[in-house]
Amino acid sequence: MIYWNSFADFLHMGGYGFYVWGSFGVTALIMAVEPILVARNRKTTIARLKRQLRAESRTPTE
Amino acid sequence: MKDRFNLYRFASPATFYPLAGTLIPYFAAIAVLFGIAGLYLGMLVAPTDFQQGEGYRIIFIHVPASWMSMFIYLVMAFWAAIGLAFNTRLSGMMAQALAPTGALMAFLSLWTGALWGKPMWGTWWVWDARLTSELILLFLYIGYMALTAAIDDPRRADKAGGLLLLVGVVNIPIIYFSVKWWNTLHQGSSVNLTKSSMATTMLYGMLLMAMCFWMYSIAVALMRVRTIMLERERNADWVKAELAGDVQ
Numbered sequence: 491m492i493y494w495n496s497f498a499d500f501l502h503m504g505g506y507g508f509y510v511w512g513s514f515g516v517t518a519l520i521m522a523v524e525p526i527l528v529a530r531n532r533k534t535t536i537a538r539l540k541r542q543l544r545a546e547s548r549t550p551t552e
Numbered sequence: 553m554k555d556r557f558n559l560y561r562f563a564s565p566a567t568f569y570p571l572a573g574t575l576i577p578y579f580a581a582i583a584v585l586f587g588i589a590g591l592y593l594g595m596l597v598a599p600t601d602f603q604q605g606e607g608y609r610i611i612f613i614h615v616p617a618s619w620m621s622m623f624i625y626l627v628m629a630f631w632a633a634i635g636l637a638f639n640t641r642l643s644g645m646m647a648q649a650l651a652p653t654g655a656l657m658a659f660l661s662l663w664t665g666a667l668w669g670k671p672m673w674g675t676w677w678v679w680d681a682r683l684t685s686e687l688i689l690l691f692l693y694i695g696y697m698a699l700t701a702a703i704d705d706p707r708r709a710d711k712a713g714g715l716l717l718l719v720g721v722v723n724i725p726i727i728y729f730s731v732k733w734w735n736t737l738h739q740g741s742s743v744n745l746t747k748s749s750m751a752t753t754m755l756y757g758m759l760l761m762a763m764c765f766w767m768y769s770i771a772v773a774l775m776r777v778r779t780i781m782l783e784r785e786r787n788a789d790w791v792k793a794e795l796a797g798d799v800q
Contacts, residue, residue, distance in 0.1 A: 491597055491598055491744045492596050493598065494596065505606075506606045509610065510609050513668070514613060517613045520660060524576070525775065531779060
C-alpha cells in the first residue's frame with residue numbers, strides 16, 4: 491500500500507520537499523561520509539604504526 | 553569452575569579487538585535492513601499528518617537522531633564513571649570512539665529541527681528550552697573532544713574528559729524534561745511507554761529508524777575504537793602481532 495500517487499508527488503512532499511529532502515539529504519551524506527573517514531583514518535594509522543614498528547626493529551635496543 | 557564464561561575477559565583490549573572486528577559487519581548489515589524497513593514504512597506507506605501535512609516526515613530522522621544524541625552521551629558518561637572508578641583502559645577508548653558520532657547526532661537533531669521549525673513555526677531557530685539544551689549537548693561533545701585532544705597523555709586526557717562528561721550529564725534530563733518543565737514552542741513527546749499519539753505505521757517507521765541509527769552508531773563506534781586500541785596499545789605484543797600480520 492504505497493501512499494503516493496506518483497513519483498513527482500513523492501518528491502514534492504506536499505510542498506515541504508525542500509525541508510524534508512534537506513533533512514534526509516544531509517543525514518544520508520553524514521552517514522555515508524562518517525564511515526569513510528573512519529576507515530581512512532584507520533588505514534593511515536595502521537600504516538604509521540607499521541612504519542614505527544619497522545623503525546624500532548631496525549635500531550637494536552638493550 | 554575454571555571454564556566459567558567470564559565477561560571481564562572482554563574488558564581487555566586484546567580480546568575485545570577481534571570481537572569488535574567480527575561484530576562490525578553484522579551491526580552494519582542490521583542497520584541497513586532497519587533503515588530500508590523504516591524508510592519504506594515512513595516515507596512510502598505512512599499516511600499524511602492532519603496538522604503538518606507531509607512536513608511531519610522529518611520526524612523519521614529528527615527523533616532517532618535526537619534520541620541517539622542523548623543516549624550516546626549517557627553511554628559515554630557511563631564509561632567515564634567506570635574509567636574513573638576502576639581505572640580501566642578500555643572505558644576511555646570507548647568514550648573517545650563514541651564522541652564524534654554523538655556530536656554528529658546532536659548536529660543532525662538541530663539541523664533537521666531547524667528544517668522542521670521553519671515551515672511549522674516560521675523560524676529556523678528559537679532560544680527555547682528544548683533547542684537550547686540540545687545545542688549545549690552539541691557543545692559538550694565538542695568540548696569533550698577538544699579537551700581530550702589537547703592533553704597529550706591519553707590516560708590523563710581520559711580522566712579530564714571523564715570529569716567533563718560526568719558534570720555535563722545533568723544536561724540530559726534537562727533536555728528530556730524541558731518540554732514538561734517549561735512552556736516551549738517544541739511539541740511534547742509523541743511516544744511514551746504506555747500510549748502514543750501517533751498512527752501505528754508512523755510509530756513503527758520511527759522505531760525502525762531509531763533501531764537503524766542505533767545499530768549504525770554501534771558499528772561506527774566499534775570501527776573507531778579498534779583504531780584507537782591499536783594506537784594506544786601499540787607497545788603491547790598483541791598489537792605488534794596484529795601489525796606484523798595482514799591487518800585490514
